[in-house]
Amino acid sequence: MIRFEQATVTYPGGVTALDGIDLEIADGEFVVIVGLSGAGKSTLIRTVNGLVPPTGGAVHVGDREVGQLSKRQLRSLRADVGMIFQHFNLVNRTTVLNNVLMGRLNRVPGWRSMLGMWGAEEIEVAMQALEVVEIVDKAYVRASNLSGGQQQRVGIARALAQQPTVLLADEPVASLDPPTSHSVMRYLQKINREMGITTLVNLHFLDLAREYADRVIGLRGGRLVFDGPGAEADEKVFEQIYGRSLTADDVLEAEAAL
Numbered sequence: 001m002i003r004f005e006q007a008t009v010t011y012p013g014g015v016t017a018l019d020g021i022d023l024e025i026a027d028g029e030f031v032v033i034v035g036l037s038g039a040g041k042s043t044l045i046r047t048v049n050g051l052v053p054p055t056g057g058a059v060h061v062g063d064r065e066v067g068q069l070s071k072r073q074l075r076s077l078r079a080d081v082g083m084i085f086q087h088f089n090l091v092n093r094t095t096v097l098n099n100v101l102m103g104r105l106n107r108v109p110g111w112r113s114m115l116g117m118w119g120a121e122e123i124e125v126a127m128q129a130l131e132v133v134e135i136v137d138k139a140y141v142r143a144s145n146l147s148g149g150q151q152q153r154v155g156i157a158r159a160l161a162q163q164p165t166v167l168l169a170d171e172p173v174a175s176l177d178p179p180t181s182h183s184v185m186r187y188l189q190k191i192n193r194e195m196g197i198t199t200l201v202n203l204h205f206l207d208l209a210r211e212y213a214d215r216v217i218g219l220r221g222g223r224l225v226f227d228g229p230g231a232e233a234d235e236k237v238f239e240q241i242y243g244r245s246l247t248a249d250d251v252l253e254a255e256a257a258l
């Protein structure tokens with residue numbers, strides 16, 4: 001379980017990105033976090049793997065309190081929490097398989113991975129992760145030769161190769177076209193349902209949030225302003241979360257039609 005208790009993040013410049021968040025996320029939930037740019041979505045998910053420590057209150061992941069961990073415990077937490085990025089963050093000049101193996105870095109001794117001495121077991125885990133996102137046939141292709149959607153699937157496979165208990169996805173479809181966005185969301189949903197991995201996804205588009213989320217969390221100015229089932233997150237709810245009327249930019253299908 002992930003638990004926020006009055007979690008607050010004030011950055012060194014003085015901006016309060018999270019302001020007293022109380023939230024519990026049960027194991028296996030699929031949660032979509034929505035809010036305008038600057039609402040605190042990235043900050044919220046980054047507190048879960050300790051990339052951003054809370055400056056007030058606490059964030060617990062299982063029995064670990066994120067802000068209180070030693071370096072070694074933080075490494076172990078990050079091994080259990082996979083992350084997927086908007087711009088994929090792949091190493092373009094190497095193969096898909098090598099990129100996915102990077103998900104194993106936290107699980108094998110440093111010297112072996114530095115020498116590229118991956119064992120058969122690691123390669124098997126990486127190949128299985130590629131199978132989940134149906135891209136095994138690209139294992140020996142350079143990452144730079146893939147389309148955006150394929151690169152994001154490799155990003156998902158790299159996170160899966162960690163064998164995480166939690167997946168964080170920060171605007172995973174913001175750089176993709178609508179059909180590819182749906183495909184990536186379906187992979188995330190399938191992974192959540194079939195593997196039981198707790199999944200937190202930051203999204204901007206209301207139609208995607210409504211379609212895929214079991215639960216929607218709305219943030220505004222660092223505060224939690226909505227928490228309910230995806231099906232209940234209608235336009236009215238979004239207008240409350242955003243504090244303004246919706247525009248075509250807020251709906252993937254409307255954007256696609258422009």
Ligand SMILES: Nc1ncnc2c1ncn2[C@@H]1O[C@H](COP(=O)(O)OP(=O)(O)OP(=O)(O)O)[C@@H](O)[C@H]1O
Pocket residue numbers: 011012013015016017035036037038039040041042043044
């Ligand atoms: N490293 C940082 N240092 C200082 N301020 C930051 C830092 N990161 C984020 N902020 C500020 O904190 C607030 C919340 O940012 P955050 O990135 O969490 O929001 P967001 O909802 O994810 O928006 P976006 O989608 O634009 O990233 C913003 O005002 C932002 O400018």
